[in-house]
Amino acid sequence: MYNRLDDLVAGTRTAHESLVNLPNWLPLTFRIGDGDWLDLDAVTLLSYRQTLDLRGAVLTRELTYRDDAGRTTSITQHRFVAMNQVHVAALQTTVVAQDWEGTIEIRSTLDGDVRNSGVERYRDLASNHLQGLEKVALSENSVLMSVETTQSKIPVALAARTSVWHGDAPAPATYRLLDEEFEIGHQIFADLKPGQPLTVEKIVTLVTGRDVATSHPSTGAERRLARQGRFAETCAAHRLAWAHLWERVSIEFSNHTEELRVLRLHLLHLLQTVSYNSEELDVGVPARGLHGEAYRGHIFWDELFIFPVLNLRVPTVTRSLLRYRHRRLVEARGAAKLAGYRGAMYPWQSGSDGREESPEQHLNPRSGRWRPDASHRAHHIGIAVAYNVWNFYQVTGDLAYMIDYGTEMMAEIARFWVSRATYDRDRDRYTINGVIGPDEFHSGYPDRPYDGVDNNAYTNVMAVWVILRAIDALQLMPLPNRLDLCEELGLTDEELAHWDHVSRRMFVPFHDGVISQFEGYEQLLELDWDAYRRRYRNIQRLDRILEAEDDDVNRYRASKQADVLMLLYLLSADELRELLDRLDYHLDPRRIPEMVDYYLARTSHGSTLSAVVHGWVLARANRDRALEFFQQVLKSDIADIQGGTTSEGVHLAAMAGSVDFVQRCFTGLEIRGDRIVLSPLWPEYLGALGFPIHYRGNHLHLRVSGKGAEISVEPRDVPPVEIECRGRVELLVPGSVVRFT
Structure with a gap:
């Protein structure tokens, strides 16, 4: 759910759209008598343990503490967001007085005083996305809170029920309504005896104006809450849903290694973001999942690394996520037309309606300076969309999807690339200028740093791939459907013949026998990598380091992540050779390891995706090095190796990439035509x-x-x-x- 706010950035009025942080359903605390509210920093912590049950997706905290009065208290807390009921979350807290008795006051609320403040570099910008806060008591132990987003006007309602129990029996307690400016809930007073557990159950429902089969969010939240039983019942159904899901997505090693545990953690985070619950929603896959506010919850090309996992496990989920792109095809067509092109130009950053959400200015937190952001030139996002469509079809054979949605998208993306290509008479080649490739460091040349680069090899080669697969997609359609689509798109035989010509004469830059990242790459300066590593240790964000030194990464042969090598990640060696042969280029297969080493030595790995791609392309030639990258991908978030950014949201594509390492890379699993191909080289x-x-x-x-x-x-x-x-x-x-x- 997105909302747009206005800001003044570096003297320029700008708007930014964000995934909205909704009211907090979790607040629950207590105090003994009229003492202080529980503060773990103010008591002596005797034990603390936090565990995540991966199989059941339940988080548990267990702790014992002693307060200043010498009283020892134990707490056990479980919480989850239900997989079987998309609108339901639950929190259970059990308090045991170990060596004292008395009255405790429990405070359980819904908190509407929330902002998008989870990313430090955004905190000086507008962050209040909610308005119209309303609160009402539903019953002795239940409350309702409703808000709406300020610009998109989406209503949201939460209903909460808090109850206290001694085992299966309600505990004697006094409930008092707590209604403050931004909070509503209850104060609950109950007596504790030594060794007697008191369990507090908080069941919450959340409904928005975008949900289906709902009259109104407030009514929907209230009615859903009324149907909920106790915590144990809700939790059991949630666990069963996860058990069924794990049957479809599980990974098993005969040796139960730490790697397996991390892979399962990654799958859990992936499935908490996209699952069968996504199928009826108009959603894509945010780069940081639903876990944080980095990149404002925007949707990039990360699905390129995520969909291969979903395709082979839960393809109906992939199908629903691909609909997100088709629903925004009209916007992509409009963007292409506005830029002077044909077809569909998808945005590098997408949100609610599919317009380009990339910022115009970017803050370098190292220098404190705002600089122009040219990432809207990363038109290769359309390649990712087309690649995902085609590979979904390859795995599923879902011709109905191609007839209804897929072929239309592929044809319009191919049409964009054909119109984006300019014929160079001197070369007798087509060129594509002014783009940014997968390597985000190079937004241009030293003398025009924000105008993009010319003939990015990945973009040009994959544009040809898109054109050819779009033609294939048209050919596989039944004749009546193909004729209808061509008529709707105005796609003539003459235009298709031009597509074919472009697909045979696209320019691809080479230097010294290897593919150049872009035209003129070899003329850039070499960076003294060792000197920068000695000076800064971590140089993943080399672009920020150089800008803070009043230098520019565009001057150097230095990449943030894999660029040329993305070709070897997406295409088999045979596919790449066939494409280059079609273009009348020759890449000696014996030079590929040299090309890998060349770019690997010039990459800072400033993206978690870099280790995914480099490990993948090294898997056959240098398995030991590939395993090093595999381990790095596994550590991306559990060790927070990207400069403390995990708190801003997990790196979901890297998580999925780690699973795909196991699923496809080390097994050699490919879908070629109508055949499953294996070439295992398993550690x-x-x-x-x-x-x-x-x-x-x-x-x-x-x-x-x-x-x-x-x-x-x-x-x-x-x-x-x-x-x-x-x-x-x-x-x-x-x-x-x-x-x-």
């Missing part, structure tokens, strides 16, 4: 790997150990599947098992 120290796959209606299970693989399929009335492993092809019929050694 044996992790033990045998096993996980389920959903492929074109088949429920498969893959087990890999070293270079061997075993794949089985459930007995169902579906066509057999072709499986290839190192040149050997087998037909996997329903109910059978195929083994490769």
Whole structure:
């Protein structure tokens, strides 16, 4: 749910749209008698343990403390947001007086005094997204709070019920309504005896004006709350939903390693952001999930790293997320037309309606200076959209999706790239100028730092890939549907012939036998990497370091993350060779390791995605180094290796990338045409790997150990599947098992 605010940034009036931080449902505390409210910094903490149950997605805190009066108290608290009921969250707190008795006062509220203040560099900007706070008591132990967003006018309502229990029986207690300026809830007074647990249950429902099957958020929240039972009942249903979900997405190692635990944590964060609950919603995948406010909750290209995991496990979720892009196709067409192009130009940062949300100015927290932000030139986002559409079809065979949505998007993105390409008569080649590639450091050249670079190799090669796959998508449609779409788009045979010509004559820059990141890259200065590492230690954000020195990263052969090497991440070696052959270029396969080393030595890894891509492309040639990058990806958030940014939101694409390392990289799993291809090279120290796959209606299970693989399929009335492993092809019929050694 987004909202737009205005600000004055570096003397310029600007608007920014943010994912809104909603009222806080968690506040619950207590005090003994008329003493101080519990403050862990003001008592002696005797024990503290916090655990996350990955299988059940329940967070537990257990602590024991002694206060200044010598009283010892134990607290156990469980909380979750229900997977089976998208509108429900629950908090259970059990208090035990170990060596005292008396009355405690419990304070349980809903807090509407919230702002978007979780990112330090945004704190001087407008952050109040809520207005129209209303509060009402529903019953002796239940309250309702409603607000709406200031600009988008989306109503939101929360209802909360707080009750206290001795086991299965209600505890004798006095409830008093607490109604303050921004809070509503209850003060609850109850007596404690030594060793007798008092359990406080807080059940909350949240409904917004964007929810389906709802008359009004306030009514919806109240009615849903009335249907909720006790905490244990709600929690059991939540755990069951997670158990079913894990059956679809699980990863198993025969050795229960720390790596496995982190991978499961990453899957949990991914599924808390997008799951079956997303299918009826108009949502994309924010770069930081739903976990923090970095990038204002905007949607970038991160789905390029996330969808491969979802495609093979829960493809209906991918399908719903792809609809987010199709619903904004009209906006993308308008953006292309406004910029002087045809087709659809998707925004680098997207929010509520699909307009470009990239900021015009960017703050360097190291120097304190605002600088122009040219990231709207990262038009390769359209490549990611088309790639995701095509690969969804490859995995699912969902022709209906392509007929209704997918082919139209691919055709319009291809049309954009054809119109974006300019014919250079001297070269007899098409060029694409003024873009930013995956490496966000290079927003231009030293003499024009914000005008983009020319002929970014990744962009040019993948633009050709998009054009070819769009033609394929048109060809696979039934003739009546294809004719209808071509008529609707005004797509003629002459235009398609021009597409074909562009796809054969696109310019790709080379230097010294390797692909250049962009035209003129080899003319940039070399950076003294060792000197900067000695001076600053962490140089991931080299761009900020250089700007603070009144220098510019555009002057150097220095990348934030993989750029050229993204080609080797998205395409197999055969696919890349075929594309270059089509363009009449030759890349000696023996030079690829040299190209990998060349760019690896010139990358600061200022994005968590950098380790994903570099580890992937090294997996076959240098597995030890690839495993180092795999470990780095695993640590991205649990060790907070990106300069303390995890508190601003997890790096969801890196989390998904770590899972995909296991799922596709080390297994060599590809979908080529109508065939599953395997080429396992599994690290044996992790033990045998096993996980389920959903492929074109088949429920498969893959087990890999070293270079061997075993794949089985459930007995169902579906066509057999072709499986290839190192040149050997087998037909996997329903109910059978195929083994490769």
